[in-house]
Amino acid sequence: MSAAARHAIQQPERRLPSAQSPVDLHALQANFQPIFNLATGALHGFEGLIRPPRDSGLCSAFELFALARAADMSIELEQAAAQTLVRRFTELGLRGTLSLNFSCDTLLHLGAAPEQVDTALREIAHLGDRLVIEVTEQDVAEDVGRLVAAIDLLRHQRGKVALDDFGMAQSSLALWIQLQPEVLKLDRFFVAGIDGDSRKFETVKAIVQLAATLGSEVVAEGIERIEELIVLRDLGVQYGQGFLLGRPSADPVSELPAKVWEALGNRAIAVFPEPARIGPTIMRVDRVLNEAPCVGPTTSNNELLRVFHHHPELTAVAIVSDDGHPVGVVNRRSFIDTLSLPFHEELFGRRPCTLFMDTDPILIERSASFDELADIITDEDQRYLYDGFIITENGRYVGLGTGSALVRMVTENRIEAARYANPLTFLPGNIPISRHIDRLLQSRSGFVACYCDLDHFKPFNDQYGYWKGDEMIKLAAACLTQACNPLRDFLGHVGGDDFLVLFQSDDWQHRLLAALEQFRLRASALFNDEDRARGGIEAEDRQGRTAFFPLTTMSAGALCVHAGHSLSHEKVASRAAAAKRAAKQGRILLHVEEA
CATH class of the missing domain: 3.30.70.270 (Reverse transcriptase/Diguanylate cyclase domain)
Structure with a gap:
């Protein structure tokens, strides 16, 4: 690489074109938000957040980065931001780690050659293992392989990698395994209201358990309430940040507010939100599925009679068309009683079984929920007690369910559910x-x-x-x-x-x-x-x-x-x-x- 090229990386464009006036990249403002250990209350480090220059006319970092994208200067802006944050972090003598946000484009740019990493990160490399490079999960490029290679180059600087906004992209788990981040930053979506939302609670609980297996530390972002803080602490989340703990500032706090310190110091455990239904209370149709034989519409009554004789456990038999869709059901008792009448077997034995079928059977999809099954019992239509019901998958026959099995499952389920939440x-x-x-x-x-x-x-x-x-x-x-x-x-x-x-x-x-x-x-x-x-x-x-x-x-x-x-x-x-x-x-x- 030429000296001019190295100078271009080390000294990014000084000014960002703007409709009002050029933005001086060397006048960026550095803000820091503290990150605390939730078990001890001790300061763990800071996340660096860049703000526009005071005289730029820009109101937020969002506007600043939008302007950079429009001018095709995002990489230059990110490098300038990182250097500004590290310089100010050092001047303030801040303790702990420093987390810096980098887009995938910038990481891939820096990873194009080892010498670019060495040159571009020279000012921040002295932080060593105090440096945490945050990669936003939703910003990850499709070529994850190249990104992993670029991150490996950054790891040679002895820094750590954090996967930011975890849980908000489609392939979160796969990305976690591929990038192997030392730090996982939990998106505030999962944090907000976790003390009263059993779904968020169970999700974070699973993430913390998996993080322990994969060797990642967890940071919860966006903590705004004491209740959220205590639940996260008791779940085993190691670190937290958010307005409750400390707001982003040019002169950030290094200690927790008194009320937060008192809450963490009090060893009273959190009251975890309990789901009304968990474990055995979540049941599907397969619990009552009987893969019973069926017959076609042209099957004679004599043939159907033989099916009933060979399967004495069947209370009914489904009539299914050639394409697999059920067209009716024949009840065992009424069918045999009818054919047992004088001369009925001689009169009707060779005729098709559709003669005695119910053309409007109760149909339940295999994917139906427990509540949909329970609704059968409370419905005015009580044919399920003697005909049972036909179970389908994408509209095609897969088996039968009996009324007795359904009543037993619903009863057991409600008794079990009452052990988790009183109805x-x-x-x-x-x-x-x-x-x-x-x-x-x-x-x-x-x-x-x-x-x-x-x-x-x-x-x-x-x-x-x-x-x-x-x-x-x-x-x-x-x-x-x-x-x-x-x-x-x-x-x-x-x-x-x-x-x-x-x-x-x-x-x-x-x-x-x-x-x-x-x-x-x-x-x-x-x-x-x-x-x-x-x-x-x-x-x-x-x-x-x-x-x-x-x-x-x-x-x-x-x-x-x-x-x-x-x-x-x-x-x-x-x-x-x-x-x-x-x-x-x-x-x-x-x-x-x-x-």
């Missing part, structure tokens, strides 16, 4: 409750398990009806939900009128007593005026005798589990339930025990 209150069920207790015990941080249920609820439910009873249970759920700090406290619905609250809030007792009082006041409104005036109702007790029962209230038992205490989730739940029974026996609102 009345939509609060987490027994499995999420156990998981959260295990997480609390593993974190070895203190918490309080409060078991709550309703007093004199059965007489109210019997007297006013189950729909009013459901309103009472939902009211209890609402009062307890209001008492919880969503960042620290977990509320689960054990079943019926039983709830379990796992408090990490220091003022848990004040919160709980306020919820019990709030419920007492609001529950009285569910009684009629006469019962409310009398302070209760007359109803039958468990022995069938008429007795007077006070208005429904809520009582609770609390088990205080101190930091480091060794228990199982079964023991925590059973001892909290025992404390609740003690509260009922003592006719008090709250009974507290120490673990």
Whole structure:
């Protein structure tokens, strides 16, 4: 390479043509956004962000780079930006790593020859392993092989490579494996609202687990809320950046804001969002698929009778056209009963089986969801009970489903789903409750398990009806939900009128007593005026005798589990339930025990 060419790379165009006035590339402004370790709260480094010169008339970096693309000077601008950022980073004496953004075009340009990398990056190479080159995932060129070669040249400078905006392109996973980045920057789409979105939560959880296997550190971008921060920390995301931690600035902060430091310093674990349906609750048609034989429209009734005799388990047989599309179904019982009538086999035996078929069978696509299957049971058309239903794939016959198998699957599925989320209150069920207790015990941080249920609820439910009873249970759920700090406290619905609250809030007792009082006041409104005036109702007790029962209230038992205490989730739940029974026996609102 000639000296002139090397000078052109080392000293990019000084001015970028602009409709207003040329933009001086040596007057670019350097901003830095801090990146912190989410486990320790320590500063990890900074991302360098370039801004237009103050007198350029440009309002944002977006306008600056759009202008550079229009003038075919993107590469020159990126090189000037990198050198400006490194120079200012050094002048400020900033600690930790420095992340610089490069487009694929620039990386491929620099990777065209090793000497270009050495010359162009001479000013920033002294950072060594403190330098992180960020490659935007959505900007990756089609020729990934050339990009990988260029990145390998950059790695010779002892720098690291980060894959930026991960998760927003179509081939994210393949690109991750090909580039082998030391750092993975999680796009803020997955971060925003992760504390309340089970899909984002499960996605990030899987990414963190895979990153540990592939040897990449994870940085979460765009953190703006404490709740997001704590969930990400507890998921094992190593680093984070965002407005909550520190905004981009020409004079950036190197320490976390006090409220963030306090949140990270408090070892209370995050309350993970629980999906209403996971694992066995996601079921497909294959669970009830029976690859039963079918017959064609020209099949005689005698031939169909032989099919039924050879397959005694079949409740029906589908009639399928030559192109594989079902045209009807014949019910076993009605068909055999009809042919058994005097002279019917002689009269109809040689005639086609379409004579006795139902021309409007129930059809279900193999890709149908569980909810679509469940809708069959609640539909007014109950033929599925005796004919079953035909299962198709792209409209072609693949088998039959029976009514008994469908009812069994839906019932088992709903019972299993209730273990994850209560269908009345939509609060987490027994499995999420156990998981959260295990997480609390593993974190070895203190918490309080409060078991709550309703007093004199059965007489109210019997007297006013189950729909009013459901309103009472939902009211209890609402009062307890209001008492919880969503960042620290977990509320689960054990079943019926039983709830379990796992408090990490220091003022848990004040919160709980306020919820019990709030419920007492609001529950009285569910009684009629006469019962409310009398302070209760007359109803039958468990022995069938008429007795007077006070208005429904809520009582609770609390088990205080101190930091480091060794228990199982079964023991925590059973001892909290025992404390609740003690509260009922003592006719008090709250009974507290120490673990």
